[in-house]
Amino acid sequence: MDKVKIGIVGSKFAADFHCDSYSRNEHAEVVAVAAIDNLEEISGKWKIPSTYQDYKEMLKRDDIDLVSVCVPNFLHHDVVIAAARAEKHVICEKPLATTIEDAKEMVEVCRKEGVKLFYGEDWCFAPALMKVIETVKEGAIGKILYVKAKETHNGTHSPFAKNAKYCGGGSLIHLGIHPVGWILHFLGNQGKNKVTEVIGKTNGGGKNNYVHKDNSGEDWALGIMKFANGEQAFVEGNYITVGGMDDKVEIYGTEGVIKIDLTFGSPISIYSRPGYSYCIEKTDNTLGWTKPAVDEFYNLGYVKELAYVVECVLNNKEPIYSLSGEMGLKCVEIIQAMYQSNREGKTITGNWA
Template sequence: MDKVRLGIIGSGFISNLHVNSLQRLPEAEVVAVASPTPGKARAFADEHGIPDAYESYEAILKRDDIDAITVGVPNDLHEEVVVAAAQAGKHVLCDKPLARSLPEGERMMAAVHAAGVKLVYGEMLCFAPKYVRAKKLIQEGALGKVFLVKQNEEHDGPHSPWFWDVNRSGGGALLDMGCHSIEFARWILDRPQVRSVQATMGRFMHPEKTRAEDHSIVVIEFENDVIAIAENSWAKTGGLDDRCEIYGTLGNTRADLVQGVGLRTHSKVGYGYAVEKAGSTVGWSFTGFEEEWTHGFPQEMQHFVNVVLGREEPMETGEDGLEVLRIIYAAYQSAGEGRRIEWPYTPPDVEKPVDLWLNA
């Protein structure tokens, strides 16, 4: 095999990023897209020059000429799609979070292992060029012994209505965006064992839209005496904020994926995709430049293609996605019960992670 032929499952925001990134790669060919909304897959295909469009993802999985899929569907559908893809022998990139709950994620991984296919967990921050350079600074010894990692990913609300429904999403800002911050910390520190998790959260801006939290702060203590702080929000106005800080005994570094590269812009009407979000770029904003590259999506897709071609092993695995979910469970339980959660940790049996906060 010298080229990977791919199907795209989903036609929303994240699938646009997947397709735009894959179409940069000479070893990748996107041949089909599936979306259940009548007409949406065809419109998506026409926009991106994709030959075939379906209203059922099963139609893609039945095709022998498709090697792999990317999954960009609501959280409550991840298990269904990934299990079906594995059983059809397709390699999978599943966008974050891995699943709506730990049991769903565990069933997904069982299906992948049974089928012998590859699954890459879709965490693009580990491919973002600035963050990759920050990790190299640590490896080069420029910062000494790292003792604190902070990562923030925040904005004023998700881009699709299903995120607000906890039965579909499984949680709020912590599950949606905290998964980025938590895995960033694990990755940049070479995935040390967790010692404890403590969190606080609240519903401040969107009580009429969701039962979930719209702002969360999580403190993770690792066994190598490093603290990670993950702050995530659906309640921060002014557009996307995505940045990190790393403190060591010999120095520190910080990286900003949005404001550090954006064009300082003022507009009375707003622009781009954000216009659909109630004009969130009205006034002053940081206009993104090469946003997909800056956030690591083409690099992530190149890695996925390399995995399918047998050139690399997954850098972000389903097991990483499961560990992120476990930490998220602990954070919800910590915020609900007002106490530190120690490791080793077995999460309580709940339908969805946010229940550990909502039901406390």
């Protein structure tokens, strides 16, 4: 095999950045896409030869090696299991599932069917965050004490994600799962440094939300993770942040501090009176001073993440723990423990890798 043949399930936002990333990879070829809408647009844009309204029809094809799961969260379970039973490797978007039970079943079925299940946490492949991990390993800021990380913006574009049942919750599971996943990748030492305590706080959803009363999931959430070795992390995911998607990380060590700005860190500053077409994800205008992304999909990690997935399939290589289905399951467990902490008003103890 010199090329991995890919079928994508989903046709909108996430499907688009999967297509973009595969299009930059000489070992990847998207041969089909399945979705309930937007098929003409996506297949035309990325020159995908076959389209399907029913993903199960697409899965009958013998020539598909890898399935990209880019559908709403509640469908991840069914699509991943159907793909595994059709003997395809699977890369699933975040969160792995809306419930712990679903996530466990997905991991088990993929293992039983002998296919690889990749969990798509793009932050693990964001070039700035990769560079920072190397620098920390050199000893640049001494021993790590505390990490603070967030993804925030002004609200989801997906109608499915506004509904807690389809999403698995609100901004905590939909956005906060990025910092949770990356912190497990960074501090978790490939599953050896366990998370032992979790705290969560949300504003509850619906009429209790600050801004998005039509979202049944919360629009503001915080979480704390304490690791067995004493390191602590604070995560944030909210939909109340105007001005564009704000992804930031701060790392505090005994000998220094590191601050990373994933989304506003562009080298370009533009002052514009009339505005222009696009700045960064979720900006609602481009007037005055702005800092447009140079290559958003690359800087957020999608391109390198999907190149790594293709490389694993091509060379029959197991993924690193941070990109495995098991890691996706741990992220869902930790997020659900944060929701439990919010409901019960107490710290939840456990042993999460």
